[in-house]
Amino acid sequence: MKKQMLNKEFLKMQKLAGLITEGQYKARLNEAMFDDNAKALGILFQSNEDEEEREFTPYEWDREAVTDLIKSMGYEDYKEVESEFTHYFSPGDEDEIRIFRAQENNPELEPTDLTIGMYKRSIEKEFEK
Numbered sequence: 082m083k084k085q086m087l088n089k090e091f092l093k094m095q096k097l098a099g100l101i102t103e104g105q106y107k108a109r110l111n112e113a114m115f116d117d118n119a120k121a122l123g124i125l126f127q128s129n130e131d132e133e134e135r136e137f138t139p140y141e142w143d144r145e146a147v148t149d150l151i152k153s154m155g156y157e158d159y160k161e162v163e164s165e166f167t168h169y170f171s172p173g174d175e176d177e178i179r180i181f182r183a184q185e186n187n188p189e190l191e192p193t194d195l196t197i198g199m200y201k202r203s204i205e206k207e208f209e210k
Contacts, residue, residue, distance in 0.1 A: 117198030
């Protein structure tokens with residue numbers, strides 16, 4: 082997570098210094114944020130800040146980041162995909178984890194282990210471009 086923040090700040094400094102354009106900044110930021118091996122926790126979802134809800138829903142989507150991910154994957158109907166994708170499961174939901182455990186053949190997988198790549202594959206499997 083710290084490395085991702087450093088990358089983001091470094092790219093921002095390059096943009097401000099005029100070394101890269103706004104378009105290049107956005108493209109490189111997406112590449113850095115949405116690396117397949119990056120952990121999804123802290124990018125696509127975070128811990129639920131509401132203490133009462135946390136017991137039942139420990140994590141919540143960062144809808145803006147999910148939308149950015151879907152856009153970066155080339156989906157023209159990204160709003161519809163984001164809406165459907167985030168509607169069915171909350172991140173870390175027992176059913177979602179069960180599906181990812183089966184897909185990854187890893188019965189020990191926890192929400193903190195989920196990666197951007199896992200979510201990308203899930204989106205590609207469920208939604209046509």
